[in-house]
Amino acid sequence: MSDLLFPLGALAAAVPDIAAARLSAIPPCTRLAFRGREAAIGPAGAAFGVDLPRTACRFTRSGTRLAAWLGPDEWLLLAEEADPAALFADLETALAGLPHALVDVSDRSLGIALEGPRAAYVLNQGCPLDLDTAAFPVGMSTRTVFAKAEIVLLREAPERFRLEVWRSFAPYVWGLLEEARRELA
Secondary structure, three states, rough: OOOOOOOOOHHHHOOOOOOOOOOEEEEEEEEEEEEEOOHHHHHHHHOOOOOOOOOOEEEEEOEEEEEEEEEEOOOEEEEEEOOHHHHHHHHHHHHHOOOOEEEEEOEEEEEEEEEEHHHHHHHOOOOOOOOOOOOOOEEEEEEEEOOEEEEEEEEEEEEEEEEEEHHHHHHHHHHEEEEHHHHOO
């Protein structure tokens, strides 16, 4: 895949392995921004294949699909290996007649994974959140910042985080994460 389509490709190929905090690029996936009122939440989850979380700052997952709560009526839907057009059409069919907004944002963002026993430490070099597992447990997600870039941060496992970063900021965030990892080498 070209650097124009996947700007983290070259960076990920050259990243040194630091076991305390491994950095990797998440392959491209389908990303949909969904907003809907109460009546649309159930049908959207059924069509997507994942119940949309109703608890603030949480995500739910089923297989390769993930739904992250971003606000009282807003979710980020991530689907690996899904055809964006087909998924979008399935959701629109299920939501016909219900007030909602559904936008394909697949090309807007890229995913970065950071995992290892010092992953939270590395993230805290640019993220102001308390990332202790008691304050930010597995299954939590939120919009926040990493340095000067807005990100969506998800804790997928005790030592694994996923960052969703706007494409134009991805090399910047990657570089800062790499810099923060250097002291662990």
